[in-house]
Amino acid sequence: MTARTSRQAFGLKILKAGHPDIRQLKREGHVAEIHGNKFWNSSYLIMDYLKKNPLPKKARVLEIGCGWGLLGLFCAKQFGNRVHGIDADENVLPYLELHAKINGVRMTGEKKRFNQLTVDYLSGFDVILGADICFWDEMSTELYNLIRRGKKAGIRQSMISDPCRPPFTALSEKCEEKFDNVEVVEKFLKRPVNASGEILIVR
Ligand SMILES: C[S@@+](CC[C@H](N)C(=O)[O-])C[C@H]1O[C@@H](n2cnc3c(N)ncnc32)[C@H](O)[C@@H]1O
Secondary structure (H helix, E strand, O other): OHHHHHHEEOOOOOOOOOOOHHHHHHHHHOOOOOOOOOOOOOHHHHHHHHHHOOOOOEEEEEEEOOOOOOHHHHHHHHHHOOOEEEEEOOOHHHHHHHHHHHHHOOOOEEEEEEHHOHHHHHHHOEEEEOOOOOOOOHHHHHHHHHHHHHHOOOOOEEEEEEEOOOHHHHHHHHHHHHHEEEEEEEEEEEEOOEEEEEEEEEE
């Protein structure tokens, strides 16, 4: 029963849609509206990368389009980072809180859109992370502008992973054209699930 409704991966317990606690939150009316209804696999690509390229403990991490927040929670658990998540959909936040609780780590979250993250706001962080957040055409421009504001704010590293949907590829190409220090890392994972895609890294 447990294996069917949750999984253990990268040191985290991750609940599936059928888990009683997830179903309870849904019954209470927390129904995600912009695809934040589950945990998406592209987070694993960044987790795998960070296992081999760890963040310093003192790094302040912002997870954008955080959904259930597992990527941020991974950083809090593995590296002891202070982590905050933002998402346009407030309905995802109780799922983030639930996963923070069952994993015994701390991560704060709030409702905010990419476009609302000002240079001043971003100056409170060192690293921006996001997984599976570039799926509509307008998101390429929004995320490009966000990364640019992040650079002004002193963000040291922005990382966005995706299974390579066209808006993400457009974002990567624009970053490669406009910024100096850009890396695009290809990833193929067999475990904990089959997952493939790219990580855009802007330093
Ligand atoms: C496909 S889900 C991915 C969630 C999570 N990152 C994961 O990997 O499980 C996309 C998330 O981005 C959020 N989102 C979409 N547009 C957004 C925007 N303009 N600003 C902030 N968050 C946004 C959605 O609400 C949703 O939670």
